[in-house]
Amino acid sequence: MIQNVQIEGIETIVQADAEQASRTVAQLIADQIGRKGDSVLGLATGGTPVQAYRQLIEMNRRGEVDFSAVTSFNLDEYIGLDGAHPQSFRAFMNEHLFDHVNIDRARTFVPDGCADDVAAHCAKYESMIDAAGGIDLQLLGLGHNGHIAFNEPGSPRDSRTRQVDLTPQTIQQNARFFDSIDEVPCHAITMGIATILAARRIVMLATGKGKAEAVARMLQGPIGEDHPASLLRRHDHVTVVLDNAAAGALHLE
Numbered sequence: 061m062i063q064n065v066q067i068e069g070i071e072t073i074v075q076a077d078a079e080q081a082s083r084t085v086a087q088l089i090a091d092q093i094g095r096k097g098d099s100v101l102g103l104a105t106g107g108t109p110v111q112a113y114r115q116l117i118e119m120n121r122r123g124e125v126d127f128s129a130v131t132s133f134n135l136d137e138y139i140g141l142d143g144a145h146p147q148s149f150r151a152f153m154n155e156h157l158f159d160h161v162n163i164d165r166a167r168t169f170v171p172d173g174c175a176d177d178v179a180a181h182c183a184k185y186e187s188m189i190d191a192a193g194g195i196d197l198q199l200l201g202l203g204h205n206g207h208i209a210f211n212e213p214g215s216p217r218d219s220r221t222r223q224v225d226l227t228p229q230t231i232q233q234n235a236r237f238f239d240s241i242d243e244v245p246c247h248a249i250t251m252g253i254a255t256i257l258a259a260r261r262i263v264m265l266a267t268g269k270g271k272a273e274a275v276a277r278m279l280q281g282p283i284g285e286d287h288p289a290s291l292l293r294r295h296d297h298v299t300v301v302l303d304n305a306a307a308g309a310l311h312l313e
């Protein structure tokens with residue numbers, strides 16, 4: 061059963077399972093591209109969006125969504141991994157989306173984890189987003205500690221693309237993608253909270269019981285930098301898409 065509720069002014073869609081929630085997110089992205097063929101998308105990595113990307117690939121094959129004029133900017137990248145490294149977010153995006161749809165690879169942007177001058181690269185990434193006209197739709201996942209992209213708790217709400225340190229918890233969480241925890245980089249480049257909040261529309265996907273507490277704090281806890289996702293409530297066009305399990309700690313009337 062699908063529930064569509066307003067929580068603290070945020071449109072929240074609760075689907076039965078991760079498959080249905082991913083389908084909803086894929087449809088929201090396809091609708092955005094349908095309205096504006098040359099949309100600028102903000103894209104996310106992690107385990108959560110994989111099914112939504114799979115749906116988009118299927119829709120692209122069926123001719124239901126056309127990526128040919130789309131531009132994309134990814135949220136983040138590990139420092140020290142170049143795009144050819146299998147655990148880089150560039151490789152992730154190629155494998156899970158870009159290799160399988162008709163997007164122009166030259167218009168897909170992921171921060172360069174091997175940039176010589178990281179600060180200059182971050183400033184350039186911001187100006188490239190501006191030059192593209194800003195992000196029309198930003199897709200987000202949710203960290204267990206409330207992080208968005210790699211904006212860990214305590215990240216300033218006016219932060220922009222920059223180098224950050226990862227918390228031990230995030231390193232631990234992401235170790236599942238590597239052969240061992242020692243291989244997980246400790247630093248990353250991430251869009252800032254202000255970069256994310258500048259997107260015209262934000263779609264957050266969270267699934268599974270493990271995200272339930274973080275979802276409840278995001279939507280019904282205090283708004284503050286100690287739970288970065290709660291700052292999304294300061295944005296006027298956010299859609300949160302959940303499965304039942306991730307909605308489990310919410311107080312729904």
Ligand SMILES: N[C@@H]1[C@@H](O)[C@H](O)[C@@H](COP(=O)(O)O)O[C@@H]1O
Pocket residue numbers: 104105106107108109135136200201202203204208209210230234
């Ligand atoms: N930087 C990413 C985030 O963009 C992502 O949303 C989050 C959740 O990941 P997952 O979807 O695998 O739970 O963790 C990562 O560290």
